[in-house]
Amino acid sequence: MAKFNPRLYFITDSTKYEKEEFLSRVEAALQGGVTLVQLREKERTTREYLELAREVHALTLKYNVPLIIDDRLDVAMAIDAEGVHLGQSDLPIGIARKIFGLDKIIGATAKTVEQAKEAYEQGADYLGVGAIYPTTTKVKTILTSTDMLDKICHAVPIPANAIGGLNKDNIDVLKGIPIAGICVVSAIMKADDPKKAAEELSEAVKNKLGF
Amino acid sequence: MAKFNPRLYFITDSTKYEKEEFLSRVEAALQGGVTLVQLREKERTTREYLELAREVHALTLKYNVPLIIDDRLDVAMAIDAEGVHLGQSDLPIGIARKIFGLDKIIGATAKTVEQAKEAYEQGADYLGVGAIYPTTTKVKTILTSTDMLDKICHAVPIPANAIGGLNKDNIDVLKGIPIAGICVVSAIMKADDPKKAAEELSEAVKNKLGF
Numbered sequence: 001m002a003k004f005n006p007r008l009y010f011i012t013d014s015t016k017y018e019k020e021e022f023l024s025r026v027e028a029a030l031q032g033g034v035t036l037v038q039l040r041e042k043e044r045t046t047r048e049y050l051e052l053a054r055e056v057h058a059l060t061l062k063y064n065v066p067l068i069i070d071d072r073l074d075v076a077m078a079i080d081a082e083g084v085h086l087g088q089s090d091l092p093i094g095i096a097r098k099i100f101g102l103d104k105i106i107g108a109t110a111k112t113v114e115q116a117k118e119a120y121e122q123g124a125d126y127l128g129v130g131a132i133y134p135t136t137t138k139v140k141t142i143l144t145s146t147d148m149l150d151k152i153c154h155a156v157p158i159p160a161n162a163i164g165g166l167n168k169d170n171i172d173v174l175k176g177i178p179i180a181g182i183c184v185v186s187a188i189m190k191a192d193d194p195k196k197a198a199e200e201l202s203e204a205v206k207n208k209l210g211f
Numbered sequence: 212m213a214k215f216n217p218r219l220y221f222i223t224d225s226t227k228y229e230k231e232e233f234l235s236r237v238e239a240a241l242q243g244g245v246t247l248v249q250l251r252e253k254e255r256t257t258r259e260y261l262e263l264a265r266e267v268h269a270l271t272l273k274y275n276v277p278l279i280i281d282d283r284l285d286v287a288m289a290i291d292a293e294g295v296h297l298g299q300s301d302l303p304i305g306i307a308r309k310i311f312g313l314d315k316i317i318g319a320t321a322k323t324v325e326q327a328k329e330a331y332e333q334g335a336d337y338l339g340v341g342a343i344y345p346t347t348t349k350v351k352t353i354l355t356s357t358d359m360l361d362k363i364c365h366a367v368p369i370p371a372n373a374i375g376g377l378n379k380d381n382i383d384v385l386k387g388i389p390i391a392g393i394c395v396v397s398a399i400m401k402a403d404d405p406k407k408a409a410e411e412l413s414e415a416v417k418n419k420l421g422f
Contacts, residue, residue: 045300
């Protein structure tokens with residue numbers, strides 16, 4: 001199985017693209033060095049989500065990168081994805097862990113130390129923490145301070161990623177916080193050249209955050 | 212486990228009701244003799260669907276009636292529901308059967324003999340066939356003739372139910388077709404007295420359809 005590494009975690013957004021263009025952007029991101037991919041679909045039927053997930057999974061398998069399915073454990077199980085990401089409006093982590101098994105990756109969203117501890121205790125493998133900056137990807141954005149991010153990183157022994165409006169020019173603010181990686185949507189998805197964008201983000205993580 | 216009997220299959224629609232009113236209508240339907248209940252939610256988050264499913268399941272268990280979850284295998288597994296119903300936009304039946312197990316009920320929607328045979332071959336336990344009459348429950352309704360319903364009933368060895376705009380006054384049209392039961396939403400859900408509506412439907416099935 002592809003190794004779990006949340007260092008440069010690319011979360012997709014297919015809403016603006018035809019399928020071929022979308023898949024080509026995902027593949028470019030993989031070529032540019034993203035270490036983890038999440039397929040996030042909110043508007044599709046289950047069957048459409050499943051079919052797109054299969055195609056994205058074929059790409060991530062080719063580059064040996066785990067694929068995480070947002071929200072839908074049924075879709076994740078149907079394509080035998082490596083993981084599922086569960087926000088506060090999705091299935092509880094503990095229930096998903098029982099159904100999905102111990103060898104699968106389960107990610108959680110946490111905005112507070114309490115949510116982080118609960119997710120960890122229920123069996124989450126990693127946390128997404130944010131939004132650090134305002135984002136256009138979600139309708140309602142509740143910001144999380146870098147102080148809170150730092151507290152969460154120190155409160156639980158699982159990797160935590162920063163998320164929300166991050167790009168190569170604004171990640172300095174995360175310096176010194178023991179995050180495991182950054183999550184990005186737009187910085188890669190909407191880039192003129194997603195491969196180059198992923199490469200530059202990877203460089204920025206190395207140069208500015210030191211890992 | 213509650214015995215599977217699709218004779219009077221009540222499909223819920225919670226969209227017009229506060230939760231307490233909705234649950235009280237579901238319980239009234241159970242008191243009135245519905246033999247199978249499907250929870251169908253299209254607009255809720257996964258967590259909301261799960262929480263409502265748990266409450267409905269507590270009611271159906273009390274009346275020893277199986278609960279079928281529409282579309283969402285993850286929600287069905289999370290509450291250990293007796294079954295899941297999968298339409299043509301949902302997970303394929305064969306995939307769901309592998310994940311959900313052999314002892315669970317899996318229902319399918321079929322509008323043609325081809326769809327019916329495919330669902331049966333993939334492991335469906337029953338079929339919903341319609342819409343026999345126009346319905347207000349779904350945005351787009353494609354009608355299925357009673358001739359087609361009859362053909363489907365004869366084409367596969369699993370029970371088939373008629374669905375779509377059915378009520379106690381218009382089911383005569385199904386007479387002589389070897390259906391296993393009828394599915395209703397509005398005829399019970401929107402009734403002034405859902406218990407009485409279920410009782411009257413049960414009587415009508417007996418008197419007009421002979422089972």
